[in-house]
Amino acid sequence: MAVxxxxxxxxxxxxxxxxxxxxxxxxxLGLLNRHSLLYWQKGRGGGxxxxxxxHWHTAAQVRELFAGQPxxxxxxxxxxFVPGGGWIAQQLESVLPASLPLGSFFVVTADVV
Incomplete structure (x- = not known):
């Protein structure tokens, strides 16, 4: 595991x-998502x-990174999805699907062969 x-x-x-x-x-792997509000707040222009x-990743970059790997x-x-926490953020986190590629943080898992 690497965060x-x-x-x-x-x-x-x-x-x-x-x-x-x-x-x-x-x-x-835990990665930072380029398609997120946190990127717009903290990551642009070098961070x-x-x-x-x-480096803020996109899902496409991650698929490319893993291409050809075992x-x-x-x-x-x-x-x-909403950086900073708070009540509204907690409510949104509970209803937004983890498959929505807009969260600030994403976890990538894979089986090693």
Whole structure:
């Protein structure tokens, strides 16, 4: 499991290959989503604060990153649709589907073959 690690590694394909090499059965990655409100708040123009220099992924980029890798059952789920929390954010999080590709954070899982 790696949470946002790939977002800060220049050679993501090489890093992913190494993660897959040492994984036993499954892999889970947490990534920052370019198609999110958080990107518009903190990621544009090179990023702010802890997000400075981060690569914000799209679902298409993730599929491309995994293409040709020894995996199957690639899945993505999205969360944190409204950054900052609060009551309204919590209510929206409870009803928006995890398949909606607009959450600030997404988890990618796959079986390693």
């Amino acid at each position: 946002t690690a790939l977002c800060f590694i220049p050679d993501q394909r090489l890093a992913l290959a190494e993660m897959l090499r040492v994984a036993r059965r499954r892999i889970a 702010q604060g802890a997000y400075r220099g981060a 995996v199957r059952n690639l899945r993505m789920a999205f969360s944190i």
